[in-house]
Amino acid sequence: MSTSGFSGLFLLRDRRIREVAYQVVCIAAVVAIGWYLFQNAAANLARQDIATGFDYLSREAGFIISETPIDYQPSDSYGRALLVGLLNTLTVALLAIVLGTVVGTLVGIARLSKNPLLSRLMLAYVEALRNVPLLLYLFLWYSAIIFTLPPVKQAIALLPGVFVSNSGLVVPAIVWHSGFWTVIAAIAAGVVAAFAWRTVATRRRIATGKAVPGWPVSLTLLVLPFVIAIAVFDIRFEFDWPELGRFRLTGGAHLKPEFVALLLGLTLSASATVAEIVRSGILAIGKGQREAAQALGLSSGRTMRLVILPQALRVIVPPLTNIYVTTFKNSSLAIAIGYPDLVMVSNTIMNQTGQAMEPIALFMLVYLGLSLATSLLMNWYNARVALQGR
């Protein structure tokens, strides 16, 4: 005991000192490794004569991007090219999230059907999607479009005005004119008014105990501004219908095979997970809740809407957050089939400029930001639907 007192090691007998020592060693190790890597990188970059920093963002890109939601020319800057990539990522991911949620919810409810045929069919759907890698599905859908569909001049009409061919999907497009902003504003006003009325009606019903007309008024409030806007501003909806000519399709909106394959793959993959989440959420609500609702005389639709779903949402929302974030991240697989998303544009920039670190850091930051933003939004919603303390 007393001999070690002179070596200084006795200090490590004190738990607090030991804890501080552990942390100092840990941080020192991380800093040292980081410093070592940084030194190597700096030396390598200097030797290979690679520029550093974000100056490249303002230089001319000089490459073509096949899908541009905003104006973009090869003479534009790398920064704008990245913005195009980001918008493409957002477009496909958001669409996949919305469609995947709708399809997944339906499949999840159908999974619980009392009809064994339906529930097993849905089980097969979910299993087929969950047991095969998404990347493989992307390749499969993409090749199926490219190699098995007929060329444009023999395009198949799925529905009137919807054509598929090996160059993608052509759908009717609304001809945009400036008056549409009024219509969009009117729709938004209608939604707000309908929600407001619902809140007021519910409050009054609870306060007075008398039935207050709910949905007829809501529906009127929802539709009325829209109708007025169209009537007052004399807005006509013109559709650009695609037509099959002798050699090609004219008109309509053209969705390229890369986009269709990616959207299909992401949507299906998200829907399978959403289905499982919805199913387990509904199953998590005790049978007693359903029985109690039925005993009160609620119809099965109202039982679902007023009793089961509000409670199931509490179980469903947290994992749903995860699958939304996952869909965002999965959209980066676009590079495998050539859809110009953020990662693919970054990759092109990496190859052109020779700068690897900055583009990778940039898109990692974007995904990190998207993940965090989605989590925050969902947490806010989650707090709203959480059990209220009584």
Add this chain to the structure above:
Amino acid sequence: MSTMANSGEEQIAIRAPAQSGGLGASAYFGTPANTIVTLLCLALLALAAKVAVSWLVINAVFDGTPEDCKASVGACWPYLTAKLRYMLFGIYPFEEQWRPLTATALFILAITISCIPRLWSRWLLLGWVVLLPVLYLLMAGGAFGLAEVPTSQWGGLPLSFMLTFVGLVCALPLGILLALARLSNLPAIRILAVTFIELVRGVPLISILFMASVMLPLFMPDGVTIDKLLRAQVAIILFAAAYIAEIVRAGLQALPRGQTEAAQALGLHYWQYTFLVIIPQALKTVIPPLVSLFIGFFQDTTLVTIVGLLDFLNTVRTALRDPNWQGIAVLEGYLFAAAVYFVFSALMGAYSRFLEKHFRVGYD
């Protein structure tokens, strides 16, 4: 209860079991809506069966040349037989392909044996310690008269298995350490762990693979090169570790505090009680979610295709580029790959459900 007691018959009537569904014809044709659902499902199934049979059998080409396949509208079976070995083993030297075959067979056998909880013991661990060098030797060669095969020629299914298995075996201890670090009382260690875990979980795997394949060489001192395969493997390990850490953390947090306190009362210090008392119990509870995670990682290894490694998906994909078969058997190739992934994933999924039943134990 008491109000019902006076009329026994009524009570029996009330208690009569409701039609529970799933039994008999009423489950399919109970109500008009249900009948429509059943008929729609049957129609869908019939359609699917018709398409499948006509494509796989009736219109299929079973024996012939690429030209025969091109002329037919059905499946092209000769393609699978012609390209099977390439799809399974990639560009591994043709004469030596018995080696990856043996290695894969041994590996699958060993995994199957290891799946039986009754056989879990030190001996099994020892078996793996012996087996892994043997597998490596079979693949890499360079001793016992086996020709040397560089990792750049490894490919196909063995590579996919290897990336998954080595990835998980290395990621598991790392993930456990990260989970412990995240729950640590020491703020610096906790912050480091949280930063790493959230950073890795917040970005797509593909960006980490890009980092490993493009950026890692930049970080190495001049003259040091790391094998391409190893780089991807390291990326997968780091990625898996972050996800494993979160699952293990859930297991650690689910453990009653009394376990730690009892171990501390016995005089065990941190590392003793953590590895003798806490970790074994925490891991036991999280085995089912871990296995589900492993299925995901088996599928995620396909992403190395994007950075140019010849995993199973990529050998299937490059096989399609054979000039003789180009554009002829695309669906056949991908559907074959899908079937292989499906079988392995579904087996692991079934095993995960088995474990969930097996480990349904409480602590109290």
